[in-house]
Amino acid sequence: MNYVDLSRCVVDWVMDSHRWDRVVSIDIEADLRTLDDPAEILLGIAIARRVNGQIEVKKFILNEETTTDEVRIFSELGTELQRIRPLAMIGWNIRQFDQLILGLKLRQLDNLFKQRKEKPEPWYWGLRDAFVGSYVLDVMDPYKFETSAKSGKLEDAIANPRFRHLKFKNTKHIVSSRMRANQSLTKGDVVHDLWKNDRKLFEQYIEGDAHDTLLIAEDLFRSRPAA
Numbered sequence: 001m002n003y004v005d006l007s008r009c010v011v012d013w014v015m016d017s018h019r020w021d022r023v024v025s026i027d028i029e030a031d032l033r034t035l036d037d038p039a040e041i042l043l044g045i046a047i048a049r050r051v052n053g054q055i056e057v058k059k060f061i062l063n064e065e066t067t068t069d070e071v072r073i074f075s076e077l078g079t080e081l082q083r084i085r086p087l088a089m090i091g092w093n094i095r096q097f098d099q100l101i102l103g104l105k106l107r108q109l110d111n112l113f114k115q116r117k118e119k120p121e122p123w124y125w126g127l128r129d130a131f132v133g134s135y136v137l138d139v140m141d142p143y144k145f146e147t148s149a150k151s152g153k154l155e156d157a158i159a160n161p162r163f164r165h166l167k168f169k170n171t172k173h174i175v176s177s178r179m180r181a182n183q184s185l186t187k188g189d190v191v192h193d194l195w196k197n198d199r200k201l202f203e204q205y206i207e208g209d210a211h212d213t214l215l216i217a218e219d220l221f222r223s224r225p226a227a
Helices: 001-014 067-085 100-118 124-131 139-148 154-159 172-180 187-199 200-220
Strands: 021-029 045-049 054-059 088-091 133-140
Touching: 001 088, 001 133, 001 200, 045 067, 045 187, 045 200, 054 154, 054 187, 054 200, 067 100, 067 172, 088 100, 088 124, 088 154, 088 200, 100 124, 133 139, 139 200, 154 200, 172 187, 172 200, 187 200
Parallel strands: 021 088, 088 133
Antiparallel strands: 021 045, 045 054
């Protein structure tokens, strides 16, 4: 058994138990520099899950670049996750980025409560339980395994003929087109500019990644190999 086989076992169990609504797709918008400097403020988080046959997306967007407002985002996200009680957290490249960022931010929150000499609030435990207690699935891995794709980019996966029947939001071009137009810009530069100057487009962008990753995961794991 490999990682993909294990993931399929977990997903099959969740689906067979009719608890797919407790699988949450997440996308975090933060600069790569945050991995080296946790003090970097993340800009937003989006989560998506299937509820009554429809995909529900919720966004938690920074209003101002302050630690206080970042804590607000986490409190809102933690409250939502406490309500959902995720069995699995999924994402695109989640193990190499989103999960690492959340780990660093949880440590910051730990220190914040210690400095204040306060007990962590309930939302904090909702956040911690979701990322420490649930199963974490990086959808990029089964995608590359089952399609033999060389590229691990979400934008390329969305364009893969395998998924032409899926109704993607397909918002990756919002950032990639700007980077092609000005090659001196990094992804972080473009995303930050969207957050600062075009909040509506920023929200569309962050919503798309969480939504489309969930669609790909559903399609991959519905196609079970023959016995």
